[in-house]
Amino acid sequence: MRAFVLAVLVGALLSGCRRQESRPQEGASPTPQATSPTPAASPPGAVLFISADTRGYLGPCGCSENMRGGIGRAAFQVQEARKGGQPVLYVDGGNSLFGETHLKPDQVPQEERKAKALADAFRTMGLAVRATGELDDTRGADFRRSLGLPEVASGGVKLLDAGARKVAVVAAASGEALVQASQQARAQGADFVVGLLDQPLEAAQAAAALPGLAANLVVATHSAGEFTAEENRLVRSDVPVVAVQSKGRSLLRVDLTYAAQKGPFALQRSQGDVDREVAALEQRIALLDKDINLPGVDPKLKALKQGKRDELSARKQDFLTAPPAPATDVNGFALRFLPLESNLASAKDTQALVTAYDVDVGKLNLAWAKEHGQDCPLPAKGQAGFVGSAACADCHAEATTVWEGSKHHHAWETLEAVGKQHHLNCIGCHVTGWQQPGGVCRLDKVAGREDVGCESCHGPGSKHVDAPSPETIVGKPGQAVCVTCHNPENSPHFDFATYLPRILAPGHGRPVKSGQAGEPPAK
Numbered sequence: 321m322r323a324f325v326l327a328v329l330v331g332a333l334l335s336g337c338r339r340q341e342s343r344p345q346e347g348a349s350p351t352p353q354a355t356s357p358t359p360a361a362s363p364p365g366a367v368l369f370i371s372a373d374t375r376g377y378l379g380p381c382g383c384s385e386n387m388r389g390g391i392g393r394a395a396f397q398v399q400e401a402r403k404g405g406q407p408v409l410y411v412d413g414g415n416s417l418f419g420e421t422h423l424k425p426d427q428v429p430q431e432e433r434k435a436k437a438l439a440d441a442f443r444t445m446g447l448a449v450r451a452t453g454e455l456d457d458t459r460g461a462d463f464r465r466s467l468g469l470p471e472v473a474s475g476g477v478k479l480l481d482a483g484a485r486k487v488a489v490v491a492a493a494s495g496e497a498l499v500q501a502s503q504q505a506r507a508q509g510a511d512f513v514v515g516l517l518d519q520p521l522e523a524a525q526a527a528a529a530l531p532g533l534a535a536n537l538v539v540a541t542h543s544a545g546e547f548t549a550e551e552n553r554l555v556r557s558d559v560p561v562v563a564v565q566s567k568g569r570s571l572l573r574v575d576l577t578y579a580a581q582k583g584p585f586a587l588q589r590s591q592g593d594v595d596r597e598v599a600a601l602e603q604r605i606a607l608l609d610k611d612i613n614l615p616g617v618d619p620k621l622k623a624l625k626q627g628k629r630d631e632l633s634a635r636k637q638d639f640l641t642a643p644p645a646p647a648t649d650v651n652g653f654a655l656r657f658l659p660l661e662s663n664l665a666s667a668k669d670t671q672a673l674v675t676a677y678d679v680d681v682g683k684l685n686l687a688w689a690k691e692h693g694q695d696c697p698l699p700a701k702g703q704a705g706f707v708g709s710a711a712c713a714d715c716h717a718e719a720t721t722v723w724e725g726s727k728h729h730h731a732w733e734t735l736e737a738v739g740k741q742h743h744l745n746c747i748g749c750h751v752t753g754w755q756q757p758g759g760v761c762r763l764d765k766v767a768g769r770e771d772v773g774c775e776s777c778h779g780p781g782s783k784h785v786d787a788p789s790p791e792t793i794v795g796k797p798g799q800a801v802c803v804t805c806h807n808p809e810n811s812p813h814f815d816f817a818t819y820l821p822r823i824l825a826p827g828h829g830r831p832v833k834s835g836q837a838g839e840p841p842a843k
Contacts, residue, residue: 366482372413382810392666412450413541418458451491495527682742693762704780705758709773718827732770749805
């Protein structure tokens with residue numbers, strides 16, 4: 321009997337070991353494709369993907385590791401879900417084609433080309449319908465319509481087939497209009513109604529509480545400002561309200577499960593367990609991201625942390641894309657945000673559109689600069705102008721050596737490496753004195769101003785060159801100077817106290833000790 325029990329215990333332990341071995345090894349980078357839904361496990365229903373407030377972003381912008389976003393990654397999620405056998409509908413909430421309502425003349429070629437690339441990408445994702453907002457009409461309604469995308473007008477209804485049910489997408493700019501459109505959708509036979517409200521989250525919450533609203537879900541499609549939609553938000557109420565992280569960094573996935581009979585849809589309460597698991601994983605991922613982005617981190621340690629981060633991200637993706645448990649007695653829906661993490665794959669056809677855009681827009685911008693570009697205005701009388709880092713080297717040899725060993729000195733190279741040295745969205749933080757009096761205002765006249773030079777931090781140097789003294793230059797620039805580029809979008813892990821010592825050294829902000837270069841040894 322003891323032998324039998326021992327055999328059972330050993331068998332259980334070995335079975336447990338085999339289960340552990342089936343997981344990705346710690347430190348290994350999992351294959352993103354492995355996170356796609358399992359077709360055989362999909363219950364009767366449909367999948368909706370919703371994007372909104374993309375603000376003209378084809379991909380993440382910034383210098384940090386592991387940045388979210390990218391239309392290619394979004395397309396991959398949609399295309400993979402279509403392999404599951406369920407109807408899949410992709411809906412865009414609008415405010416996606418442009419990032420601002422007014423463009424300067426030199427921005428027009430780039431931004432129009434980008435909007436066209438986004439429209440083509442939407443087509444590769446099988447866009448069913450989209451709403452429109454003010455950030456879609458930056459170049460006018462005629463330009464928007466010329467893109468040929470399927471649209472639902474504000475106050476309108478679009479009825480879509482979702483297998484055994486009908487899904488309605490309604491668009492509105494006010495709560496009252498949303499109520500009316502949702503009621504029209506029900507009258508047209510909609511089983512599930514998605515309301516796209518061209519307002520921030522707070523206004524969408526108020527709309528969801530209005531009497532007579534017949535929507536199952538309200539999506540706030542227009543954040544209040546450029547940096548006000550940094551996180552995904554879900555407000556649980558009788559009618560759930562969501563705001564998707566802006567700039568194409570996340571998708572909303574809505575899984576519909578169908579009961580045998582038609583009837584009202586209920587938000588699945590079992591989703592809470594998944595939410596808690598995902599939240600815990602995201603906290604661990606955020607801590608790893610902070611460590612990975614520390615300046616000067618040991619490369620081997622960084623690689624280990626990156627491997628662990630990718631493992632956790634893959635585990636999170638498994639939770640988010642697994643089919644929900646079927647609701648046998650009710651029609652249900654589950655809401656999940658899909659952050660488009662850096663380790664996820666991109667759809668090849670969609671990513672090819674982004675690559676073509678990168679090539680085209682550089683040529684367009686450079687051609688425009690040569691034909692229409694104007695030099696920066698001269699500094700006002702008595703104000704300093706930019707002279708370039710080379711003018712600083714003769715008197716500040718030690719500081720120049722420190723700068724040459726920093727990432728600031730290679731800022732221009734990082735753009736050239738990815739073919740974005742002529743992109744207007746990027747260049748301002750990779751040259752010195754961009755769009756400033758006495759600086760550089762033309763893409764075809766960057767020579768001598770490449771990189772984040774001395775004057776990027778210490779201010780224009782012409783007066784200091786003419787009369788060297790502490791009064792004619794910014795000796796110790798503060799955090800306010802750094803965050804013009806190291807902002808929450810481009811450098812979300814930036815911490816002034818942590819980063820500053822990485823650019824200081826003897827001869828550049830740190831006293832030279834006796835015996836070091838630049839100071840004779842003590843006698």
